[in-house]
Amino acid sequence: MTKHSATTTAHHDVRRRAGWLPADQDGLEGWLRGRLDQVRSREGAHIEHRSVAAFRDLVESDPILRMHAHQMIDQVPTGREYRERHLQSLDEMFRLIDDVLGTAPEYGQQMVMTPVDGVLDWAKATPAGFSFFRDRRVNDAIRAVLDEWSAFLSSPASLGVLNDSDTGWKSESAQEAVGMDQYRHDPADEHWGFSSWNDFFTRRFRDGERPVASPEDDGVVISPVEATPYRIAHSVRRQDEFWIKGEPYSLDDMLAGDPAAATFEGGTVFQAFLSALNYHRWHSPVSGTVVRAEVVPGTYYSESDAQGVGSGAAQPTHSQGYMAHVATRAILHIEADDPALGLVAVLFIGMSDVSSCIIGDETTVGAHVAKGQELGYFQYGGSTSCTVFRPGAIESFALDALPQAPDEQPTLLHVRSHLATARRSSDA
Numbered sequence: 001m002t003k004h005s006a007t008t009t010a011h012h013d014v015r016r017r018a019g020w021l022p023a024d025q026d027g028l029e030g031w032l033r034g035r036l037d038q039v040r041s042r043e044g045a046h047i048e049h050r051s052v053a054a055f056r057d058l059v060e061s062d063p064i065l066r067m068h069a070h071q072m073i074d075q076v077p078t079g080r081e082y083r084e085r086h087l088q089s090l091d092e093m094f095r096l097i098d099d100v101l102g103t104a105p106e107y108g109q110q111m112v113m114t115p116v117d118g119v120l121d122w123a124k125a126t127p128a129g130f131s132f133f134r135d136r137r138v139n140d141a142i143r144a145v146l147d148e149w150s151a152f153l154s155s156p157a158s159l160g161v162l163n164d165s166d167t168g169w170k171s172e173s174a175q176e177a178v179g180m181d182q183y184r185h186d187p188a189d190e191h192w193g194f195s196s197w198n199d200f201f202t203r204r205f206r207d208g209e210r211p212v213a214s215p216e217d218d219g220v221v222i223s224p225v226e227a228t229p230y231r232i233a234h235s236v237r238r239q240d241e242f243w244i245k246g247e248p249y250s251l252d253d254m255l256a257g258d259p260a261a262a263t264f265e266g267g268t269v270f271q272a273f274l275s276a277l278n279y280h281r282w283h284s285p286v287s288g289t290v291v292r293a294e295v296v297p298g299t300y301y302s303e304s305d306a307q308g309v310g311s312g313a314a315q316p317t318h319s320q321g322y323m324a325h326v327a328t329r330a331i332l333h334i335e336a337d338d339p340a341l342g343l344v345a346v347l348f349i350g351m352s353d354v355s356s357c358i359i360g361d362e363t364t365v366g367a368h369v370a371k372g373q374e375l376g377y378f379q380y381g382g383s384t385s386c387t388v389f390r391p392g393a394i395e396s397f398a399l400d401a402l403p404q405a406p407d408e409q410p411t412l413l414h415v416r417s418h419l420a421t422a423r424r425s426s427d428a
Helices: 025-041 050-061 063-074 090-100 115-120 127-132 136-153 156-161 172-178 197-201 320-326
Strands: 220-222 228-233 268-273 281-283 288-296 329-336 343-349 356-359 374-379 384-389 394-397 418-422
Touching: 025 090, 025 115, 050 063, 050 090, 050 136, 063 090, 063 127, 090 115, 115 136, 136 156, 136 197, 156 197, 288 356, 320 343, 320 384, 329 356, 343 374
Parallel strands: none
Antiparallel strands: 220 418, 228 268, 268 384, 281 374, 288 329, 329 343, 343 384, 356 374, 394 418
């Protein structure tokens, strides 16, 4: 087959490196061919899901959206390598999304953990796709699609994939990949005691599996998520051009216009991304008082168009920094008990299919949280997280928190393990 573009290799795509999509393009394209065969065998059938039909109607009723939608299927992406065209028509795209919404992700060596993302992988990486997926109306429609899918994934009907077949999550290889022996479950129960796919996906560790680092020392900051370090940025600005190559952080945009952005100007951002197979609950990085806790709606499939061809190993930005500014995200501010830390911001950022950010009932403004206490979770997954510190607050980061080169095997930073150390008063 003819390659449609020569670009960034697969391991530079954070979704592949984190296990959301297959590690190589052949795996995704093979999965798509199988899905397309199913959809084409039902040619002429009605769209089954109300949200998908509404999304289709929105696009067809607006000339600009319809133009961009057709163009993004016809155009060839410039930022990734493809061996074959993924979609032949707009109708095919909607039928594939409709097909996905009646299923839960299966396990496998070439698994597609974010199947809607897999369907849109080509389209959203084109010039027209960059515009289409930034449109507020499109994102409102996609939110409804993902909400309908989440309702299915939260129902007992989604438990069929918890079986011991080769593609089931109870298979020996799946249990080993997940590290299931670390998590609470009932081996004697048909579905391990889980009530739905989402219940399985947000599983909890067994007691003692992830102890809090230095629980008596408020100056030790812990990792709020189980994730791979992505970037540490110093001297961040209140406003910056987050959409350009290199993706500098822009605090006003990350924090959705909160005046507290001024507090963090010149400070430090630590960002890490979550694997498809790992733990997806959030924990407080510090002991302190919650002063802000809200979910900010944003984009779902928007990517940065600044990377393009040649964004190689020296600068593997993957659109992840960009998403911290525009994607749907939970934003929490915690006034740390340690005065050297002061105000700390934590962002839990959705990516593609995995954008349900659920703040816990006890994580309310005015509540005091202990270091390591659960704050919330990503329902059906999660993608990336940022912890933001004031200038001069951090003395050092733990060795395991340092990002690695893109060609190195990523090191997993355990949730509630040592992330950073506050600057002590004697260091000031």
